[in-house]
Amino acid sequence: MNSTAFDFLRPVALLILTPHCFDNYFVKFDFFDGPCFSATLSKCLGLGIILGSVLVKLPQIIKIYKSKSGEGISMLSVTLDLAAITIYASYSFLKQFPFSAWGDAAFLGLQTVVVAILVLHYGGSTLNAISYLVTYLFITLVLISGLTPINIMWTLQGCNIFIVVSGKLTQAYSNLKNGHTGQLSAVTLIMLFLGSLARIFTSIQETGDKIVILTYIASTLANGVLVGQLAYYWNVVPRKEKTQ
Incomplete structure (x- = not known):
């Protein structure tokens, strides 16, 4: 991922992800972090509930x-x-x-x-x-x-x-x-x-x-x-x- 795309993606992703989880997913490419999965799922559910x-x-x-x-x-x-x-x-x-x-x-x-x-x-x-x-x-x-x-x-x-x-x-x-x-x-x-x-x-x-x-x-x-x-x-x- 080039730096321009990365710089654009980061602030958008941080609306849902914590900085730690963002780095895990997009820098370290660690998609199996349990706490990050739970936190991200919770945030998505929360936003979904608000929209609903x-x-x-x-x-x-x-x-x-x-x-x-x-x-x-x-x-x-x-x-x-x-x-x-x-x-x-x-x-x-x-x-x-x-x-x-x-x-x-x-x-x-x-x-x-x-x-x-x-x-x-x-x-x-x-x-x-x-x-x-x-x-x-x-x-x-x-x-x-x-x-x-x-x-x-x-x-x-x-x-x-x-x-x-x-x-x-x-x-x-x-x-x-x-x-x-x-x-x-x-x-x-x-x-x-x-x-x-x-x-x-x-x-x-x-x-x-x-x-x-x-x-x-x-x-x-x-x-x-x-x-x-x-x-x-x-x-x-x-x-x-x-x-x-």
């Missing part, structure tokens, strides 16, 4: 918008989910974790806010939807501005395991009580399940933070419950749709 997260809740948003209804979607579950996402993103931002380890949370947070606003709006409460948005933006600003001490952020992140599980199981209980999954999007649920599963590996590789790792393990299990319900209630039609 840009659209992960779009099917859910479209489904609510088209039906003009948030039937079957628990606002408590959405709010707990949003709280967990925001706490994790804020904690990771303040801890200066690599963006590839948490960037998806930023996009998921934005989309979850949209879901909440649509559910409130189509539930007949536009004013509540606006208040919800303003309150969320204010809380997020407080969390990421540095005004919140890092020890409090650590405690909040520790609570995230409970928040994540509570949010998912609240939705699961709502599904069980209703006897269907309502306007929940199958694509969104499956993508969330796969994303949280992959995040266990990337969190181990890129953060080493036990609280974060345990949170994603809990999230994967809870998402698995919802995916299981999705399969179980697949052919069940909500009453409102039956009467139309």
Whole structure:
């Protein structure tokens, strides 16, 4: 490889590879370095998850918008989910974790806010939807501005395991009580399940933070419950749709 091509390749490759791994692959031609393989795989997975997260809740948003209804979607579950996402993103931002380890949370947070606003709006409460948005933006600003001490952020992140599980199981209980999954999007649920599963590996590789790792393990299990319900209630039609 000539020097011009090498000089061009290096800064691009370093977006994914560490300097050590770059030298291993492109200088020493050592393609069997285990730690480098794990680190590179983690980085690629992380970036892939971030790209996927840009659209992960779009099917859910479209489904609510088209039906003009948030039937079957628990606002408590959405709010707990949003709280967990925001706490994790804020904690990771303040801890200066690599963006590839948490960037998806930023996009998921934005989309979850949209879901909440649509559910409130189509539930007949536009004013509540606006208040919800303003309150969320204010809380997020407080969390990421540095005004919140890092020890409090650590405690909040520790609570995230409970928040994540509570949010998912609240939705699961709502599904069980209703006897269907309502306007929940199958694509969104499956993508969330796969994303949280992959995040266990990337969190181990890129953060080493036990609280974060345990949170994603809990999230994967809870998402698995919802995916299981999705399969179980697949052919069940909500009453409102039956009467139309």
